[in-house]
Amino acid sequence: MNTPVGQGSKKLDSDNLKVLEDQLNHESLMTKKCTNYASYCTDTELKNLCQQASQKHKQHYNELLNYLNSHQ
Numbered sequence: 001m002n003t004p005v006g007q008g009s010k011k012l013d014s015d016n017l018k019v020l021e022d023q024l025n026h027e028s029l030m031t032k033k034c035t036n037y038a039s040y041c042t043d044t045e046l047k048n049l050c051q052q053a054s055q056k057h058k059q060h061y062n063e064l065l066n067y068l069n070s071h072q
Helices: 014-040 044-070
Strands: none
Touching: 014 044
């Protein structure tokens, strides 16, 4: 039986770990894509938007990683 998060155990069950793994992979990929897109942009405003999106995805990645580390 899987132990729910927040009910007496700090450990995450395998289903939640899989979701976190998928989301971490997604955020990492989006960070790389947005950085890559920014390198192709010649328009300053568009380049800045891509860089901001990359930073936001990196922030999400770090927040998810911190959450995961706090539950081990």
